[in-house]
Amino acid sequence: MTWDAFLDQVGQWLDGRRLLSPDRSWVVGVSGGPDSTLLLHVLCELARRERLAWRLHAAHFHHGLRGAEADADAAFVSELADQLDLPYFVERANIGAVVAVEGGSMEEVARRLRYDFLERVALKTGSDLVAVAHHADDNAETVLHRICRGTGLRGLIGIHELRPIRPDSHIRLVRPFLAQRRATIEAQCAARGITMRQDATNQSMEFTRGRIRHRVMPVLRELLNPQVDDALLRLSEHARLLGSYLEDAAARTFDSLVISEGPGCIVLNTRALLLKQRIIQAEVVRRAMNLLMGGEQDLSFAHIEAVLRLAEDPGSGKEVHIPGPFVVRKQYDRLEFRPLTEPEPALEVPQVFVACPGKTTLSVLGLELHAELIAPTREELDAARRNKNRLEEWLDWERITPPLLVRGRRDGDRFRPLGGPGAKTIGDFFTEQKVDPALRARTGILCDQVGPLWVMPLRIDERAKLRSTTRRVVRLVLTPLPQPATGGA
The missing domain is CATH 1.20.59.20 (Chorismate Mutase Domain, subunit A)
Incomplete structure (x- = not known):
């Protein structure tokens, strides 16, 4: 494949994802190896050939693992960026020390810190694209690795060609070489005379990817399918x-x-x-x-x-x-x-005696209870039954044993819900009414000296309901407390 044809392929790939627009700012992750070195050259050449006003930034992450060899990689990328007249960013880490403190594998920690670095460079330079040089062979190896570990449909997709660098980030990670084979990339480097570094760890069997690349894949090609890479892709x-x-x-x-x-x-x-x-x-x-x-x-x-x-x-x-x-x-x-947030402290509704007649503040519930004693006419009683309001109840005063009080629910509390077939625990009543557990602790219970009269504002007890013989009534009205003012002078 000629250089121009290769550029055409990568350009078409970018154009198909609407990434070939003229005004772009890129961060390019460059290790110094053949893949990332060629990627930097390709993006520079595409910008020149297509007359794109791209702002390219070379970024190198020094893992602190290979001593003088890693230092030479960083120096090589610095010189390459200088030759291409590009800004250069480098960060050095000590992956071994991080793993010793935080745990995890070398590969996982190195990957996380590397992408964290690339994102910081993107934020610093105002770039919304970070390009890395994963290719089709990397993807085939990733799919095989996930199959062996156990994966679902999403894992079989392998390496994503375009995705946010982090779930909540606006910066996108782009892999322009994901459709290219390793052999094609190496051939282009050789044909163009592009110098690069060779990472000795790529040949090592210490890491999982090296074992898959140099041991597992060759065996699969020899014994099962010479085109196993294509099958995985x-x-x-x-x-x-x-x-x-x-x-x-x-x-x-x-x-x-x-x-x-x-x-x-x-x-x-x-x-x-x-x-x-x-x-x-x-x-x-x-x-x-x-x-x-x-x-x-x-x-x-x-x-x-x-x-x-x-x-x-x-x-x-x-x-x-x-x-x-x-x-x-x-x-x-x-x-x-x-x-998941910190759990709210358990709310306890304190016991408060009700002024009757009068007003009682129920601070924890954010309510005020108005109580008055009345002697309604027959017409007023009938109207009260018809015009029921959840925040207002009329109770037969002569069937109540004062004083009245409001408190929270207690274990074993029972009452006979108005219209119900019999007595039950308030807990069972909450369940039947599908009251959110978080609200149950915030429900006030109006009681007399016998027991619960009103599970506010859901239901009253059958014993305090209005009857044709009712002569005196306690009228109870709940109103929300005003919210405290905020701000202002």
């Missing part, structure tokens, strides 16, 4: 197409299942969710979490299954914690997704 492409279809289907389904959606909570209809196919259920759950956290999350199949098992559980009030961190809570027919 076809599998990757099929997975990408199927994944794209499922994402679209999940988006449509998600919209039909949403009960409420806001920056701090997404609520789905559990019953409707469970009517969908399992794969769509999983994609809907994944979408809810991604939307909540503002980008693609690293969620395993086990995490998704834990949420779906929660949805299938016939109980209510249960929850699972998912990395992110999320909490997913099942509330009857609602599945609530929230970011």
Whole structure:
């Protein structure tokens, strides 16, 4: 392949992703090896040939692992950037020391710190694109590695050609060589006389990628399929197409299942969710979490299954914690997704005696209770029954044993809900009424010396209801306390 043909291929790849616009700022990750060195040359040449006003920045991450050899890599990239008249950024780390403190593998830690560095350079230079030089052979090896570890459909896609550098970042990571083979890249370097560095660790068997590249892949080519690389890349492409279809289907389904959606909570209809196919259920759950956290999350199949098992559980009030961190809570027919925050301290409703007649402030509940004793006419009693208001109740005073008080629910509290068949615990009443567990501790109970009279503002006790023989009534009205003023002089 000629140099111009190679440039055409990369240019068309970029153009197909709308990345060939004239005014771009790029950070190019350059290790000094053949792939990244050629990538820097290609982007410079495309900018010149297409007359693009690109601002290119070379960035090199020194891992602090290979002594003088790594120092020489950094010096080489510095000289290359100087030759191409490009700004140069370098950062040195001690990966071994970080692993010793934080744990994890050398490969994982090095990758994380390298991308953190590239993102910082992008922010510093005002760049929205970070280019790295992964190619098709890297992708084939990645797919094989994930198959061996155990993966789902998303893992089979392999390396993404274009994605945010972090889930919530506006900076995109671009891999312009992902459709190119290693042999093609090396041939272009040789034909152009491009000098580069060779990283000895690429030949090492110490790291997983080296073992896959130099041991596993050759055996597969020899014993199973000489074109195993192509087969893995076809599998990757099929997975990408199927994944794209499922994402679209999940988006449509998600919209039909949403009960409420806001920056701090997404609520789905559990019953409707469970009517969908399992794969769509999983994609809907994944979408809810991604939307909540503002980008693609690293969620395993086990995490998704834990949420779906929660949805299938016939109980209510249960929850699972998912990395992110999320909490997913099942509330009857609602599945609530929230970011995990520090738990609020348990709220206790203090016991407060009610002024009757008079006004009683219930600070913890944010309410004021107005009580007055009246002797209503028959017409007024009938009107009170017809015009029921959740925040106003009329109770038969002659069936009450004063004094009245308001307190929180206690274990074993029982009452006979108005219109119900018999007595039950207030806890069972909450369950039947599908009261959110978080609200149960914030519910005031109006009591006399016999027991509960009004689970405010849900239901009164049968014994205090108005009857045709009622002569004296205590009229109770709840009003919200005014909110304190904020700001202003």
